[in-house]
Amino acid sequence: MLPFLLRRLGQILPTLAILSFLIFGLQQLMPGDPAVILAGEERGDPAVLAQIRAELRLDRPIWEQYLYWIGNVLQGDFGWSWRIRMPVSELILQKLPVTAQLAVMSFVIAVLIGVPAGILSATRRDRPADWLANGIALFGISTPNFWLGIMMILLFSVQLGWLPPSGYVPLWEDPVQSLATTIMPAFVLGTGVAGVLMRHTRAAMLTALSQDYVRTARAKGLAEKVVIWKHALRNALIPVVTLGTIELGRLLAGAVLTEQIFTIPGFGKLVVDAVFNRDYPVVQGVVLATALIFVLLSLVADLLYLAINPRLRQA
Amino acid sequence: MSSTTARPALERGESPGRRALRRFLRHRLAVVGLLVVLAFVLVALLAPLLAPHDPIATSWARIRRPPSLEFPFGTDENGRDVLSRVIWGARASLMAGVVSVLGAVLIGVPIGLLAGLSGGWLDALISRIADAMLSVPFLILAIALAAFLGPALENAMLAIAVTASPVFVRLARGMALDARSTDWVEAARALGNPPWRIGLLHVLPNIIPPLLVQATLAIAEAIIAEASLSFLGLGQQPPAPSWGSMLNSAQRFLEPAPWLAIAPGAAIFLVVLAFNLVGDGLRDALDPRADRK
Numbered sequence: 001m002l003p004f005l006l007r008r009l010g011q012i013l014p015t016l017a018i019l020s021f022l023i024f025g026l027q028q029l030m031p032g033d034p035a036v037i038l039a040g041e042e043r044g045d046p047a048v049l050a051q052i053r054a055e056l057r058l059d060r061p062i063w064e065q066y067l068y069w070i071g072n073v074l075q076g077d078f079g080w081s082w083r084i085r086m087p088v089s090e091l092i093l094q095k096l097p098v099t100a101q102l103a104v105m106s107f108v109i110a111v112l113i114g115v116p117a118g119i120l121s122a123t124r125r126d127r128p129a130d131w132l133a134n135g136i137a138l139f140g141i142s143t144p145n146f147w148l149g150i151m152m153i154l155l156f157s158v159q160l161g162w163l164p165p166s167g168y169v170p171l172w173e174d175p176v177q178s179l180a181t182t183i184m185p186a187f188v189l190g191t192g193v194a195g196v197l198m199r200h201t202r203a204a205m206l207t208a209l210s211q212d213y214v215r216t217a218r219a220k221g222l223a224e225k226v227v228i229w230k231h232a233l234r235n236a237l238i239p240v241v242t243l244g245t246i247e248l249g250r251l252l253a254g255a256v257l258t259e260q261i262f263t264i265p266g267f268g269k270l271v272v273d274a275v276f277n278r279d280y281p282v283v284q285g286v287v288l289a290t291a292l293i294f295v296l297l298s299l300v301a302d303l304l305y306l307a308i309n310p311r312l313r314q315a
Numbered sequence: 316m317s318s319t320t321a322r323p324a325l326e327r328g329e330s331p332g333r334r335a336l337r338r339f340l341r342h343r344l345a346v347v348g349l350l351v352v353l354a355f356v357l358v359a360l361l362a363p364l365l366a367p368h369d370p371i372a373t374s375w376a377r378i379r380r381p382p383s384l385e386f387p388f389g390t391d392e393n394g395r396d397v398l399s400r401v402i403w404g405a406r407a408s409l410m411a412g413v414v415s416v417l418g419a420v421l422i423g424v425p426i427g428l429l430a431g432l433s434g435g436w437l438d439a440l441i442s443r444i445a446d447a448m449l450s451v452p453f454l455i456l457a458i459a460l461a462a463f464l465g466p467a468l469e470n471a472m473l474a475i476a477v478t479a480s481p482v483f484v485r486l487a488r489g490m491a492l493d494a495r496s497t498d499w500v501e502a503a504r505a506l507g508n509p510p511w512r513i514g515l516l517h518v519l520p521n522i523i524p525p526l527l528v529q530a531t532l533a534i535a536e537a538i539i540a541e542a543s544l545s546f547l548g549l550g551q552q553p554p555a556p557s558w559g560s561m562l563n564s565a566q567r568f569l570e571p572a573p574w575l576a577i578a579p580g581a582a583i584f585l586v587v588l589a590f591n592l593v594g595d596g597l598r599d600a601l602d603p604r605a606d607r608k
Binding site: 011014015016018019022026027029030138139141142143144146147150151153154158165249250252253254256257260261271272275276280283284286287290291294295298 | 443444446448454456458463539543549573576577583584587595
């Protein structure tokens with residue numbers, strides 16, 4: 001296990017280094033002079049501009065700017081927000097739990113829909129249940145989740161008045177209200193992932209069901225139920241768990257639009273507001289943080305893969 | 316490869332392209348998808364003839380009218396005809412989808428071929444860059460790029476193209492690696508062909524089937540991405556119509572004018588579904604291993 005872990009870290013570190021160049025490089029695409037943006041009303045005063053440039057080290061050569069930036073990032077300092085005078089890392093940590101709650105809820109919904117649907121369609125291949133499950137998965141994948149969100153608000157909030165259309169209540173303040181404000185966005189986010197999970201589960205189950213050990217199990221006269229649930233599913237779930245972990249990371253991106261529609265003050269709302277306020281350090285920080293979370297999750301996925309697949313353990 | 320499935324087709328004197336076409340046409344849903352895509356392309360091309368009203372002409376006299384015979388999808392908060400805007404919006408969406416994926420292919424495929432054929436440190440570097448880009452979720456990277464480039468449809472397309480390119484880098488690299496170990500590439504190299512010639516003449520033609528599948532599915536994703544960026548105000552700028560930005564303004568009038576949200580969203584859904592169906596059909600048709608029935 002240890003050599004594997006070291007090898008993975010050896011792959012991840014260069015990836016992270018390149019990622020840091022890319023994210024730092026985003027700054028260079030920025031239209032206009034950041035000092036002018038920051039100076040606001042005082043943009044005509046060269047002394048003010050010079051002071052800001054010196055403060056942000058914009059007057060230094062680019063490699064020095066990079067080293068300064070990456071040095072801070074490594075110490076957990078993602079810079080300061082230009083709009084709200086707050087450290088970017090603090091802003092991110094403040095918003096992350098909200099999005100994490102949303103992501104976990106939608107992931108649960110996605111697994112509850114996607115995995116059973118995948119099993120069902122694989123065991124009833126080319127029959128109506130399979131077509132239905134495939135059709136629903138295709139719909140889930142093709143529906144833009146922000147439109148689904150708007151339609152759900154239209155139905156459940158505007159027409160029926162069952163659920164609040166927007167807002168967020170933290171879980172520890174009022175659990176019931178918190179669930180009421182997050183169930184629609186979680187469902188919207190979850191359905192897209194459910195479609196992907198269903199397709200993965202179906203493919204993995206079909207592969208497992210065509211293996212020799214399944215034929216052996218059937219030849220032994222085991223009940224079909226045992227063959228499916230005990231022999232095939234256990235093996236089929238191995239790739240699904242890995243892919244599912246990576247999908248969890250992708251939920252963070254989906255959350256951007258969903259949070260916008262349901263006005264949930266999470267990670268996604270943070271980056272969108274930052275984009276409109278031209279608060280570039282926050283945009284950079286969010287991209288960096290999501291990339292870190294994503295890389296971390298794919299490492300977790302690899303470890304899970306090792307943990308649940310006994311065949312790889314002694315290797 | 317699988318000679319057993321190839322033989323009957325060859326005996327009938329059927330070219331691979333013809334066989335793929337036959338398989339694709341057997342896929343009924345894929346054909347429906349293709350027809351829907353073609354219909355949207357026609358609508359986009361003929362927008363000036365099809366749209367019953369001017370898509371950007373505002374009129375205070377007919378603000379937020381519910382659907383009627385004159386305005387089948389109603390009018391928006393500025394008195395513009397929603398149907399005409401949906402028709403013109405097809406241009407922005409389809410163009411964004413096709414142009415950005417074309418861009419992604421033009422960026423990704425040559426780089427991927429280069430990586431796969433040259434190997435060594437160049438391959439390692441290119442692969443790590445692709446990994447790094449793929450570790451930022453698609454939409455977040457596209458939003459960040461579009462934000463730094465500035466809000467405009469062209470910038471949104473550029474952002475989507477760059478963000479989608481690593482997938483094509485990986486695809487082309489993998490195919491190039493596969494091809495490198497084949498006899499025909501070995502022979503071409505032995506004859507003294509330079510790497511670029513091998514890439515262009517010997518590897519590229521073999522990549523086209525999987526590339527076509529990936530590109531079709533990527534167009535579906537790119538259309539959603541463009542709609543998402545326009546929804547956030549980072550794509551097509553008002554008053555020019557785009558389905559994403561129409562949904563953005565519709566969201567502010569859900570209670571008094573729910574019809575505003577339905578048509579643009581349904582249009583995105585339909586066209587994305589159609590591209591996904593075509594992509595799935597192409598995958599089945601072009602997969603040399605799958606001649607199921």
